[in-house]
Amino acid sequence: MSEPEFASALQNAVARAIKDVASIANLKRLSGGASQETWSFDGVGPAGTQGFILRRAPGGKVVPRSATAVALATEAKVIRRAAKAGVPVPPVRYVLEEHDGLGPGYVMGRVEGETIARKILRDAAFAEARPKLARQCGRILAAIHAVDTTGLDELKTVPAKVQLEQYRSIYDTYDYPHPVFEVALKWLEERLPDTQDLTLVHGDFRHGNLMIGPDGVRAVLDWELVHIGDPAEDLGWICVNSWRFGETHKVVGGFGEVADLVAGYAEAGGKGMTAERVKFWEIFGTMKWGIMCMTMYQAFAQGSDRSVERATIGRRSSETEIDLVNLLYPKAAKP
Amino acid sequence: MMDQPSALELVTAVREFIEKHAMPELQGRTAFHARVAANALAIVARELEQAAPENDAERRRLQALLQHDGTLDSLNRELCRQIRSGRIAWDDPALARHLTTTTLAKVAVDQPNYSGYVRSPHRGPG
Numbered sequence: 001m002s003e004p005e006f007a008s009a010l011q012n013a014v015a016r017a018i019k020d021v022a023s024i025a026n027l028k029r030l031s032g033g034a035s036q037e038t039w040s041f042d043g044v045g046p047a048g049t050q051g052f053i054l055r056r057a058p059g060g061k062v063v064p065r066s067a068t069a070v071a072l073a074t075e076a077k078v079i080r081r082a083a084k085a086g087v088p089v090p091p092v093r094y095v096l097e098e099h100d101g102l103g104p105g106y107v108m109g110r111v112e113g114e115t116i117a118r119k120i121l122r123d124a125a126f127a128e129a130r131p132k133l134a135r136q137c138g139r140i141l142a143a144i145h146a147v148d149t150t151g152l153d154e155l156k157t158v159p160a161k162v163q164l165e166q167y168r169s170i171y172d173t174y175d176y177p178h179p180v181f182e183v184a185l186k187w188l189e190e191r192l193p194d195t196q197d198l199t200l201v202h203g204d205f206r207h208g209n210l211m212i213g214p215d216g217v218r219a220v221l222d223w224e225l226v227h228i229g230d231p232a233e234d235l236g237w238i239c240v241n242s243w244r245f246g247e248t249h250k251v252v253g254g255f256g257e258v259a260d261l262v263a264g265y266a267e268a269g270g271k272g273m274t275a276e277r278v279k280f281w282e283i284f285g286t287m288k289w290g291i292m293c294m295t296m297y298q299a300f301a302q303g304s305d306r307s308v309e310r311a312t313i314g315r316r317s318s319e320t321e322i323d324l325v326n327l328l329y330p331k332a333a334k335p
Numbered sequence: 336m337m338d339q340p341s342a343l344e345l346v347t348a349v350r351e352f353i354e355k356h357a358m359p360e361l362q363g364r365t366a367f368h369a370r371v372a373a374n375a376l377a378i379v380a381r382e383l384e385q386a387a388p389e390n391d392a393e394r395r396r397l398q399a400l401l402q403h404d405g406t407l408d409s410l411n412r413e414l415c416r417q418i419r420s421g422r423i424a425w426d427d428p429a430l431a432r433h434l435t436t437t438t439l440a441k442v443a444v445d446q447p448n449y450s451g452y453v454r455s456p457h458r459g460p461g
Contacts, residue, residue, distance in 0.1 A: 177408070177411040177412045179414045179418060179434055182414075182419050183430075183434065186418060241450065241451050246450045247450075248450040308371050308372045308375055309367075309368055312375045315446070316445070318442045319442065319445070319446050319449045319451060321438045321442070322455055325435050325455070326455050326456065328425075329426075329434070330456070
């Protein structure tokens with residue numbers, strides 16, 4: 001499908017499905033990956049102009065998504081549930097149907113704000129928001145973890161033990177020795193939590209997926225890794241040093257403290273969260289990001305994406321290895 | 336023996352070309368990939384300068400830990416197996432020292448500006 005054909009099919013779909021939209025303008029592609037593409041456009045109608053985002057399958061084709069990603073229609077369903085539970089999310093306005101000819105995907109209202117970590121962590125516009133973000137993230141995560149999952153049977157249940165085996169098996173597939181990941185796998189295996197209260201887990205709660213304004217978090221984006229699991233997973237993931245973008249001393253996303261994250265979580269009704277549970281998942285997440293870097297390099301090595309970016313990201317695994325060394329051997333004698 | 340320029344000089348020449356001449360002409364995703372390409376060449380340059388002595392030192396440490404010789408690849412694979420089987424405890428002090436030294440050397444090539452490396456408590460003064 002050419003871009004004009006795509007634009008025309010999209011206009012037909014939204015004009016039919018969304019009230020007060022007669023035509024579309026300013027269509028532009030924001031990003032594209034192996035699992036989804038994102039477009040921004042304006043819906044123009046008698047009542048004025050509204051901003052929209054389309055998230056759809058790459059090229060509109062029904063492709064098998066990675067083992068951990070959910071279907072786009074499931075994403076849309078979960079976002080609608082989360083909205084009802086008080087989670088700040090973009091409003092889902094329309095889920096694409098087969099007769100639209102655009103492939104699987106959905107249209108949401110465009111939320112204005114910033115997702116680029118370096119701006120959020122450094123620009124003066126966010127100076128007042130920054131000290132409040134950790135607590136706010138805690139409150140939002142408590143709301144996410146309270147979302148009713150009844151009937152969301154397509155979501156996979158992935159407690160720590162299952163996820164550890166998944167990542168060990170992915171790492172083993174690449175058949176390249178990383179002794180530091182072996183140490184992390186061992187450390188995690190010896191401390192696997194036997195969490196009984198599994199909840200909805202966003203699965204990728206970090207910079208890039210948080211739309212932030214001077215007033216704080218406006219929307220939680222990118223729900224493709226949503227699953228049922230240990231709620232501490234989400235709190236640990238945003239503490240991974242890779243998401244602090246150089247602001248290492250501020251453990252939560254480079255803007256805050258774990259104590260504030262956990263306090264916000266409890267304030268909003270989240271149960272039984274501790275810094276220790278968060279730490280387990282920070283270490284898990286650090287290893288996971290290292291293995292994900294190996295996975296992205298594999299897209300280059302196996303030929304599906306021969307970009308220099310996919311090749312080079314393989315050399316970022318060692319960033320997570322030094323983080324793991326710092327975390328697991330905090331008092332090791334200097335060599 | 337190869338003629339001049341050295342491999343290090345060649346990759347440096349290409350990196351400088353990308354940074355000084357190509358990148359100002361580029362936009363959007365192509366500019367982004369050009370920056371990544373320049374970074375990749377900087378990794379290659381550091382590897383050419385640093386990796387040989389670090390690899391030798393890593394191999395000597397592995398020989399001492401595992402009590403026999405082998406290639407860097409085979410020794411690392413065996414170390415992985417021994418950590419996984421528990422034959423070497425993950426918190427064994429000799430292992431901890433080896434992995435700390437090895438990882439610092441790897442990141443010094445891959446991403447020497449990475450915060451976890453710059454501020455690692457394991458880095459000695461200077």
